[in-house]
Amino acid sequence: MGVLEISGADAEPFLNTVATNNVSRLQAGRAQYSYVLDAAGTVLDDIIIYRQGQTSFMIVVNAANEPKIEAWFDALLAGKAVLDVAEPGRKLECAPTIRDLRDLAVGDQARVDLALQGPASSEVLVRLAGEASMRGCLTNLKSFAFFEASLGGIDCLISTTGYTGASVSFELFVHPEQAPQLWNAILEAGQSLGVLPCGLGARDSLRIEAGLPLYGHELAGPFGISPFEAGYGWAVKLDKDFFIGRAPMAQGARSYDLQVARLEFSAARGVRPVRPDDPILDGQGACIGWILSSARAGKSQYALAYIARAEAREGNTVGAYYLARSASQVQQGRCERMDKGQTAEADLAGTVVGRFAKF
Amino acid sequence: MVVDGLLYTKDHEWTKVEGEVATIGITDHAQEQLGELVFVELPEVGKEFAAHKEIAVVESSKAAGDVYCPVAGKVTEINDELNTRPELINEDCYEGGWICKVQITDKAPLDDLMDAAQYKEFLETL
Structure with missing residues (x-):
């Protein structure tokens, strides 16, 4: 970051x-x-x-x-x-x-960001700090709050933010030259707690399951998705006198037809994964939008999709269509792209679930 | 891992030729690059494929990849078990994770394939 x-x-x-x-x-x-x-x-x-x-x-x-x-x-x-x-x-x-x-x-004052997320993360920080007072600091910390502390002699800014949906989650801002030392200390102190390094792909799966938007996918990107469409209208304070982009935001807050929704599909054995760009269909088989990101989590696959607002209510049943993944599938008549309103037979049924999930 | 006695493509398919029949799968390098496989689209038995045509699709959570037919042939058998256990390719790509068998209609494309030693060398260039 x-x-x-x-x-x-x-x-x-x-x-x-x-x-x-x-x-x-x-x-x-x-x-x-x-x-x-x-x-x-x-x-x-x-x-x-x-x-x-x-x-x-x-x-x-x-x-x-x-x-x-x-x-x-x-x-x-x-x-x-x-x-x-x-x-x-x-x-x-x-x-x-x-x-x-x-x-x-x-x-x-130079800082880089390490994310330590998940239920065991508080305990890791307590172990690193080597002080019981750390436990109290962390327990009383609200979400989106931070304080400065020393973790095993390394000065850090510890914040309760993150991008995984984990209710216990921290980001640690540390001097770039001390980051490798802190990284290794976390892995060592957290070994018995199951702490593991997490790559970008794994992090992406978590944020998708949680419903968090990624710039270029569920925000801005080819569809030009606005904060309102992404589900974050609350972060756009139209009651401020001025901010850059306020007038178009005031307009956009009132009129939009599509929004980001979180969908759940089966990931049972033999079920083909849905992919970004795959169309989402209504009960009549009409295309109502497209998948932006998707990931598998346990027995489900979760997709963040940009779909018609009227269809985005929780519990609504929708269908997904697998776009052609290869030239031979195109030859067999599978569509390579689908426009809104175009009809097709759904390949897989899914459900609109709550916009966000916490773990 | 590369197994002796098989032939390999630059797209990381392997084939085992026994008489007129070629068994086809993807290599250890390919399965490792794709990650845990969750879906395999198998060809239809009886369908004919020219060499280098897409014969199957393998999909992991993060990626989909085409499998190209290393020879020209007609599909005689498919590994149905992959429909319910696609991860067999991850666990045992050269044996239990085979994808299909074809009756070879043109052996000429086999000359373009690499043997195990050549494929190992090729992997080192990647």
Whole structure:
């Protein structure tokens, strides 16, 4: 993940201008999910803002979007970006200090992000800290909160955030040069608790099962999915006087026909996996949307799909159609793509389940 | 793992030729790259395939891959057990995880295949 520090007297007004959620309501020691939009309302990234003090914030952006976000902030600070389509001459009236905390040049404050997620993670942190007081700190910590602590002599920012759906979950922000040491210490302290390294594919399965959006898939991407369609309208505070992209968001909040839904299909033996782009069909076999991401978890496969709002109610039965995966399947008459409204016979029945799951 | 006595393709299929019959499967390298297999689309018995045509599809949770017929032939037998136990390919790709058998109609494409030593060398170049 990309980690940026935004500081100075202008940090709060800056974040309230460039991000959709309301930073003024964020207390020190708490974190907030938010969006960075351009003036046309295009989602540039989804981010988490950590408030460290009155004038000091840390923001975590998607690794793949970091160069884009840094360039966007630079353009805004240089007065070279349009803030408001209705008022193209509008200028940013704040100038915070922005630093890339992954850059070793920032010194001791450099930070990278390790995620320690799941039921045993608190116990691992208690073992690493070697102090009983850590248990109390962790037990009393709300979700989206953080504090600074030393884990076996390594200074960390410990936050109750994550991307797995685990109700006990932490992210550890640590100096890049100490990250390998912390990583090894976690594996050692957690060995008897079953702690394992988790790759990106495994992490993706978890976030899909949990219903969490991934930028480029359930957010923005080819469909240009908005925060409202993704199920996160609450992170767009239209009661703020202004933020970049506010006018198109106000419009988009009222009128959208499709939304992200979480679907469950069987993963019994012999059931072919559903895949991104596979169409979702209503009871009459008409295409009502498409799968964005899918993963297998136990006896089920979960899909996050972009489907007609009217069909997205929990408990609704839908069908999935397997798009052709090879030239020979196309020859046999299997569709390679399907448009909304086109009809086909469903290959697999599924159910709309709750938008999010907690574990 | 590479087994002696089989022939191999650059797409990581193996074939075992016994007289006029070729048994076809995917290699250990292929199954390892795909991860745990959850679905195999088998060909129809009696169907004819030209060499290098897609004869089966193997799917894991994360990826789908085509299996190409290393020879030209007509399908005489399929490994039905893969319908309910696709993971057999992960567990035993060269024996229990075979995919199908074909009656060879053209042996010429066999000349293009690699033996075990050549395939091992090929794997090292990847």
